[in-house]
Amino acid sequence: MRYLSLILVCLILIGCDKVEDPYEGIRVVSECAGTISDPNGNDTTEFKSESGFAKALIEEYTGHTCKNCPPQAQRLFDWAENEFEGKLVVLGVHAGNFAELVPDEGYVTDLRVPAGYDLQEKYEGGNSAPSITINRSQNPLTPGKWNTTMDSLANSSYFTSPRFDISATSIVNKNENKGIVEVRVSALTDIDVENIGLGIYVSEDSVIAQQLHRDKGVIPDYAHRHVLRKAITGTFGNSFVTGSFPQDTVISQTLCYDLDPIWNADNCSLIFFISNLDNSQLLQAEEMHMIK
């Protein structure tokens, strides 16, 4: 029995590590603690970017009276799903003439948001719809130029050379219409950019509203894909890192926001982008479901 007691003591000694502070040395306790009064209604979703590749943000300027937009949007989503195998984050920005309300003709759902106005103003998107920007690295491109640009992007090393590892925690409380998002960004290499910004957007998929279609005419219950709903940060991102961002450094930011009751949170996503604030171009993007 002495041997048995010895064995048991040995095992107990090597057996377990009790962690009192899961975040010790990694990050501070959330600035948003206390935002939600009753956490019983919380839905918490964890996200971690897939290692080994970077995603690009495609912003499509569109509108409900743009009859060419639905087939071209489908083209983008097909690309995202097939050729690019999930490496594209597609966002529908309803802005410009084609997004204006026309109540007499039944176009009564306003999908425009302040962030969309900012983007339209800066990039002049929406004046000719559909048009897209890729990581905001050029002015909006009309569909005739998409093939060449996308081919060039596919053949570049962008997707296989991620510069950041992005992980996040999304907490949503539908009862209180509150959301908290904590984004953690780790530099995979030394980042030589002076002013780095972090942007967080809310998008909603399958928003049902009337849409004009080139081939099908007016579709009263069209499902609008990945509609820009809100910029939780500033439209071009909040200042995140200044000076240097050395390899293996992890920096996090936590933000609280209100859920608009008209959103279906189950269909919403959070889009993260890391930008160069000096020229507004994006360095990398990611997307996660707001609720698992």
Next chain:
Amino acid sequence: MLKLRYFIVFVSTLLTYSSNLFGQNVLQEAAKDPLEVHGNFNLTGQYYLTDSAIAAPPVTEKFLYNGYANVIATKGAFTAGLRYESYENVLLGFDPRFQGSGIPYRYFGFDNKGLSITVGNFYEQFGTGMLLRAYEERDLGLDNAIDGIRIKYDLGNGIRVKGIAGRQRFFFDKGPGILRGIDGEIYLNEFLSSWKENKFKLTLGANFLSKYQEDNNPDLVLPENVGSYSGRFTARYKNFSLTSEYSYKGNDPSFDNGYIYKEGQGLFVSASYSKKGFGINLSAKHIDNMSFRTDRDESLTNLLTNFLPALTKQHTYNLAATLYPYATQPTGEVAFQGDVTFRLKKKTWYGGKYGTRIMINGSAAFGLDSTRLNDLDSARKGYTANFFSPGEEEYFQDFNITIERKLNKKLKLKGMYMNMMVNNDITQYSGLNGPFKGKLYADIAVLDVLVKLNPKNSIRTELQGLWSKQDMGDWATLIIEYTYSPHWFVAVMDQYNYGNPVENNQLHYPYATFGYIKGANRVSIGYGRQKAGLFCVGGVCRVVPSSNGMSITVTSSF
């Protein structure tokens, strides 16, 4: 790593101590015994046809199979074995990471004077398995065998101890975590001389299990060593029996629990009474954050360390077994089950000439009575839960009654009625109509008729019906089996989803099979449609996709 080294030193010491017991020349002893070689073979293959009506996915290889063969050699105190497995390519519904062929299971063992040592792969269970159950269930694609060292020692006087260390199987590789554990059991009626004749029988047991996995998470400080322990007893007095196990697990953030640092605990209690013609069993359990794996980031049935049985009846009739079975919720549930079996006397007006057997079963599973905590606070505990207190949300409910009666020497009847509720927000079943939300209520009735035409020929017929207003609506099933003993059998089955609210999905699923059995060899060939569903064993489930095609099964043993 330092702690691991200590453990290796400890195991080495134990082995050295154990070797003192091999005083006699066991090789000479073994030489006198004959070499015995046993084994078995199993092949299940399917030729797949495209069938868009039931959303059967296309299979580019057309033919897929799962096959294996075990060979076990024994000579005296020595035993060695291996299993060759081949999945070229793996059947639909099994994890594609099984693809390939090789020998993932091999071992060598030695038994002498109560000491048993196994090196290589082995299966093992501590107590009821709440902390450790390494086992295989091939139909689930589950094999969490441990590759390492196991030592069992029967110290005599009713005391048995076993220790294990190793890694678990992960397809054709091993998982990243290391398991170390010890289990002891004492049978007091052997240990205490004054209890030897006592009608009250008591067995006590306890175990400790620890897993090690490197912390490779940049966002959280993860515990690399997760400890757990449990205590159990089984008491018997005449016709009564009471068994219970309590288990505790230290903080173990994982994919399953949303990486929270809450400790886990579980309690299982089962009481039974039986006498001739009557038996009753009542059981209950509280499971709170007890998902345990040797890779905290894994899911499904991969690298499971423990086994948490569902406290629900394991139905065998097709509609009840495959449409809406219940899988244990390891993150938390409180469940109850009651079973009563009795026999009505034979040669009475109510029992009939041969007697009548009645089985009544009821079970219910609930969520935890819990309160959520702020997910971003410094402790990241997730929630608090009241011990053994069912929450407001009911997960599953089943009441069923089975009546068996033999009418005469040629005719035997069995009828079953079942009323069930499944909360699909928890079970997340998704059939041909896609996923649905909320609760499903269903009634199921079965009539099973066995007619023995003569000693060689028999026909068994099953009529089954499922009626529900939710999901895919009403189903009917007809099975006719003809057996020509001892070698041949043929069966036809049709499942008809006649009440599906989506008219295009009101489909038939016909299936025919025949087979030949001779000695230890069995060959069967089947052809037809198989609906999508869940296949569960003991509360652990695998999603089975719909398919159409011809299947072949060959089994043999020697």
